Amino acid sequence: MHVNGQTYSHREGLTLHALLADLKVNQKNVVVLHGDDIYRAGKIPDAPLDKRDVIEIVTMMQGG
Amino acid sequence: MHVNGQTYSHREGLTLHALLADLKVNQKNVVVLHGDDIYRAGKIPDAPLDKRDVIEIVTMMQGG
Amino acid sequence: MHVNGQTYSHREGLTLHALLADLKVNQKNVVVLHGDDIYRAGKIPDAPLDKRDVIEIVTMMQGG
Amino acid sequence: MHVNGQTYSHREGLTLHALLADLKVNQKNVVVLHGDDIYRAGKIPDAPLDKRDVIEIVTMMQGG
Amino acid sequence: MTTTAFEPTAAPAATDDLTIGGRSFRSRLMVGTGKYKSFDVMRDAIAASGAEIVTVSIRRVEIGAPGHVGILDAIDFSGLQLLPNTAGCKTTEEAVRVARLARVMSETDWIKLEVIPDAKYLLPDPVETLRAAEILVGEGFIVLPYMPADPVLARRLAAIGCATVMPLASPIGSGRGILNRASLDIIIEEATVPVVVDAGLGVPSEAAASMEFGASAVLVNTAIAEAKDPVRMAAAFKKAVEAGRDAFIAGRMPVRAYASASSPIAGVVRMPEPEAPT
Amino acid sequence: MTTTAFEPTAAPAATDDLTIGGRSFRSRLMVGTGKYKSFDVMRDAIAASGAEIVTVSIRRVEIGAPGHVGILDAIDFSGLQLLPNTAGCKTTEEAVRVARLARVMSETDWIKLEVIPDAKYLLPDPVETLRAAEILVGEGFIVLPYMPADPVLARRLAAIGCATVMPLASPIGSGRGILNRASLDIIIEEATVPVVVDAGLGVPSEAAASMEFGASAVLVNTAIAEAKDPVRMAAAFKKAVEAGRDAFIAGRMPVRAYASASSPIAGVVRMPEPEAPT
């Protein structure tokens, strides 16, 4: 699967919450894109992940 | 029918040659658009015209 | 004599005060040039005037 | 004396021709200023020089 | 204290508010949040600018960086209108996708649309920008498109429902000032939505000039963030934008080919003619 | 830090005062009093400009006009530095004479020296201006000479003791803005006295630009007096001059030939490569 553009080795039974935990993501102020679904921090479901899934975990940064 | 953007009253049996004659068009250096067909001066067929036809008779002019 | 660029017909015994009175000049905020001497309002002497004298009576105006 | 801005040790009986010879000046296309007198090449007199004299030997150069 | 800064006390005539997407603003200076040396300087500079609209970007979090700090952890944007951008997107698809993420992230429908294929001059693609704008307007976004100073494109972007047009003055971050004056004049003359001069402004006088020739607002980032003293520069831009807008409303003097004396012509003290001998 | 940013009333560092003829000023905007529709508008515009140095002219009184009103009857200049000019004088002699009258009239040694032979463009005569300045400096005047934007002349005027130099941006009252930028840059680079950009400024952005490129002050008359709303325009010039000076002190960003992204380059959300079939 892909997480933030990098390949990530999927494992049986992996869920979104587990993934975020594995990645040690500071979940405050992040938004997660799972396929076409977009979830804001605190509303991220513990969805099961498929090995073809594409995940984006983003936050707000400086910019002009 | 339309000739150079103006409506032109079609008559039974009207042909392209007849039309050009009616209009007194100086056929030297003109090009005729009949539907999607484009004919250069001297090669204009005496095609029969339908009342829904759109005809453009153009020439080369000054321009920048 | 000349007053503010115009010729002024001098008369025997004419003085500066008399001149200013004749001309009905509002003496507030004016400065008078008599030859090379410059007098501010209130300090204008009652000097006798000669027919060759050049007098300028000026004030402050708008300007950029 | 001064020659082209530099001090030059004057000697008894020194003349303009002798000076130019001493200095090995290519006299073609030069102009000499002796005091207020200006001489073109070929018309330079063999004038006696004084130790207070100021001499300029110039030519035409590139310039804009 | 920072909070109060976001509620300017001295209010100009309400009639001169800037209205975008149905919301009114007193400030006509929008600022970016990029390139600051520190969040403290950024915070003070934003406050000093008096800006009510502030741009941000959306980026992937750094994986495995637990202490990762996003801008929301550092800055309190309450009272400000956030304007997320799609900077970095090279295609319509990327821009639309980032806009959707930004909407959820920022809890606003506002989006500064940027579709920029080249990295050297960071110039927007007119065709992709129009395509992306059509999609986003259709999805209910309030779209502020960054665009080349192209009057025909500006008309088309306004026609499809963009909230503003944001033509560039010169390349992003170049500080080269207003290089497209003639095109900006036409865009402003024909504008049916607010025209925001975006990108390239290097000094306050260029922001003031933009307002004088009729821009509705300006957006500034690098010129403030890269100044030696960003906070003082932010205050300078604030004054300059107000000065330019005031001048636009006050109505400038005519331009003359010749001079026109400021002091009275009459009554100059001249030397008198010499007295004729008697 | 943040606090001060929100109280622009707090005076700028005394070290940034403008000093001319031994006197310090906080405002770097000088204004003229010509061309106003009424004394009331003039009074309000001067107040709105925050100017501390105000120019006036000397003229002959109208003979036989008892009700004649001079500017002193209408305006209270207390607290302001009066700067009488020699406008209208075509020769050194006329200018020196008017300066002497002005000194008695205004009770100040300050004089704005103008020696202008032509009426069409009102351009100052460099040779006569230098001659007159030498005489007036010798008589103890504080001389502020209006001059062409000529760096060599500026050096000479400073060398003989003028208090400032006042090069023109464009012809008096033309509103054509800064037409001599390159010459002004050299004058400022070499300046040993304050450089006051005088004449031709038409809008506040031009005043701001003058301060940004290093002028010590600007003098404005027509651009304010002939604005549709002179009082608002005066306030605009005040803000613009402050903005330009702040920017000069804050230190502008570098100018770049190319663009420089305002948003982070890294972490852009890109489309993933299509998964290879397994």
Place this chain on the structure above:
Amino acid sequence: MTTTAFEPTAAPAATDDLTIGGRSFRSRLMVGTGKYKSFDVMRDAIAASGAEIVTVSIRRVEIGAPGHVGILDAIDFSGLQLLPNTAGCKTTEEAVRVARLARVMSETDWIKLEVIPDAKYLLPDPVETLRAAEILVGEGFIVLPYMPADPVLARRLAAIGCATVMPLASPIGSGRGILNRASLDIIIEEATVPVVVDAGLGVPSEAAASMEFGASAVLVNTAIAEAKDPVRMAAAFKKAVEAGRDAFIAGRMPVRAYASASSPIAGVVRMPEPEAPT
């Protein structure tokens, strides 16, 4: 005279020919045929210009005007490359249709593509121009698109197979000169096809400048046709374009912030120091 003009005798190095659509040209000045007072003046002006590429338009014949004279009845274009345009077309469909008529009319595949929706500034539509160019390139036309000075659009037009790009200097027929210098510089820097500066040039120096900063050619119509003496002006543009191209090849001097003496520094005749008394 007319004859010889169409066969330039003095040939510059073949290596400096301009190549478009596989054909080589010695002249880098293209001219239009619009706005001339008479066909005689047009003929002489074209000859004096030395142009080898000449634009014309396609228009409906006047019905019921038997004596109607088209340009082909008046001018002998043998030896010249005709470049018919789609002037007047507001949409892709109209432009494509006129291009097809032009191809039959002119017996050339060359087309100057113009898609211009507005009449006031006659600015091209970037989106429709790209669409129409794609269709016409697909039909085998040699497409020279008139376009806004937009570097991204220029890249896209070249990428789809246009033979040149023709960015505008300023609005058609305005004579305002080069208002888009910065954008033109980028277009030229990135160009993979010849860049022809089209529209807005008013005087020969602007054509020379265009060549100096790297344009491959320029197109001029109004500046020649509306000159008081069109034939002499045509000759002036010919010389200016050659001068600009020569300068580009000869390599300009560097620009310096400071002066650099043209005459030797050493050996200046100075006054000697006064002799010390002995």
Place this chain on the structure above:
Amino acid sequence: MTTTAFEPTAAPAATDDLTIGGRSFRSRLMVGTGKYKSFDVMRDAIAASGAEIVTVSIRRVEIGAPGHVGILDAIDFSGLQLLPNTAGCKTTEEAVRVARLARVMSETDWIKLEVIPDAKYLLPDPVETLRAAEILVGEGFIVLPYMPADPVLARRLAAIGCATVMPLASPIGSGRGILNRASLDIIIEEATVPVVVDAGLGVPSEAAASMEFGASAVLVNTAIAEAKDPVRMAAAFKKAVEAGRDAFIAGRMPVRAYASASSPIAGVVRMPEPEAPT
């Protein structure tokens, strides 16, 4: 080649000759002889420029350098008007003295007067230039003064009998082009003697522009001598000056705020309205 170059064959209308000091010239391009890599390049560049007036300087011979070669040993100036300059002189006295030496050296009364106190920008001193010009005119010289672009000074120099005025476009050898356009326009408008734009021109288009806005001639040195190919650049300047002069005489088109179509408005081939159903 060299020979022919000094006798231009193709003669423009005698009525357009440039007349200075009672002598007529066909070329309006004057060139300097400084900064060339070799005498051969200088010779060919002068020939290619078609110049008829060429500047030189006067310098002290190198003492003790018997093989010392002056320019007269290398270049044949027959047929050209030599114009010796006073470059390097900082005062009136030095300039007058060098002028007298130059007169004897060159066997001509022509002198390009330069009084330049500063070395960084090489800007002329207006006061000393006027003083020196008065002395030299009094001694029967034909004085061509190098001067700041100061209209009042130009009038005074013409009034005392100078043969031309030579205002600078930008600092000598800077190649910065025309930085004083507005002042040059006024000088030309008021001129009673030929106005020669001198110093700072960097490319031929700037020379062409100078002629277009009414200069009588231009003087170029560094832009030719420092080009990568000086001979080709000299030819480019020749064409550009001729182009600019031709354009000035031919009479430029008017400048318009808006566009003006080059192709006929009428007769455009439009899509027909859909037929109403019958």
